[in-house]
Amino acid sequence: MSKPLILVCNDDGIFSVGIRTLIEVMSELGEVVVVAPDSPQSGMGHAITIGNTLRLEASDLFPGIVAYECSGTPADCVKLAKHHVLKGRKPDLVVSGINHGSNSSISVLYSGTMSAAIEAALEGLPAIGFSLCDYNAHADFSHVKAFVKQIASEVLTNGIAKGITLNVNFPAVINAPLKGIKICRQAHARWEEKFDERFDPYGRRYFWMAGSFENKDAGEDTDEWALANGYVSVVPCSYDLTAHQLLGQLNRDWKFIHE
Template sequence: MHILVSNDDGINSEGIYALAMELRKIADVTVVAPEKQMSAVGHAITVQYPLRVNPFYKNGELFGYAVDGTPADAVKLAVKALLKDKKIDLLISGINHGTNTSINIIYSGTVSAATEGTILGIPSIAISLATYAPNPDFSFAAKFAVKLAEFVFKNGLPKGTLLNVNVPPVSENEIKGVLVTRQGSAFWDDWFEIRKDPNGRDYYWLAGRFINYEQGDLSADHTAVQNNYISITPIHFDLTNYKAIDELKKSGLENLLKSLDKD
């Protein structure tokens, strides 16, 4: 089994190191990841500028390849250039340092790398450790990633679908189980702090707090993780709200041009 590993925290982060080292016990692993931290970049790709690739060494050994772009860039470049002639059985993005549940999925570079893998036809997984505490222990999440890799290698994934996995930041014996979940509806109540720079000019800094109104509902990813379950949400990149299509047709939207003619 050949596994491509990427992330959005950058190739020098602890989470990708723990993941790659654990996966090497069961598979050939190629690491291609952004050279710098790329959180909250969403599904950005670089089209206006060229990309550079540099080998990245860790503990005196070649660990992987650093790309001066986004997570989606790193995956595209790995699949379409660096590993063009090699079969890739699986892509795993992570282990992210921080939660990627509910609305955070939209902003997440970790998820974006796995989405790009799915677009390119590779079974893909995004995995995050649900804590912002400094220096968390990634070892259980890495062990779980290995089991999940074996599961997906054996069972495959539904077409066009990736798994978004969040692991609670607790010890192994406190974890209650695994739940297949949906993207929750928790959201950011955010605001901008307006401050003055040393020259007296305003600048705006985003701040916010995360609000979860689905406290009791374990079908929501965020609630599952808060209750010490590993959440696994199948996500896809068809953003169509199919239920709304009929509603809009009935509302007369398709006749809008006729009203334009009358003016």
């Protein structure tokens, strides 16, 4: 039996500790191919490069592993992997991360890590995004490796519903083992931005975006609850944004403007 083919991507860039950890774990499960950004792409959401050119260069960063660095976004990496690196070979699994920082709740929308995974799901591939709730570039990933391996193995063995991407988040390391895995819904939380207004040496105004995360969703079935209580959160995500529950009502209410 041949080893499964696993494509690894991320948004923090090919030089990050998180992708190195993910490659290490995935190498125990199959043949790994890496296509990752050549520079940090955090907060890029599902951006793609359509008005500019893309670079793709082989990398010898991971001995024995085929790896490429790409000048584009995480979603670009998945597209270029499909067309120019894998050349028709279909991955059995696409994993993205491990992100340095949380992608729980609505951060999934801003996340390049998750967008790479969602891009793979659009192509009909089983896909998982992994994130650690620790923004430190030298974050400790040791406590998550066993879970990453278990979740990836589960998806490799039993698959996942077509078009679904798993958004997996891990609490930062603490002095206690993680309690286990919780299947969750995305919490209805939000970012409250603060803009830091400054002036450049020429007297022109500019801003830095900053902010804090606010969770007013008290549900115990959310990813935020799971993470706050020492669990790994797993949210199955769909790329179909349609609010299906509203179609009937809108069809009735909007009759008058149908003519």
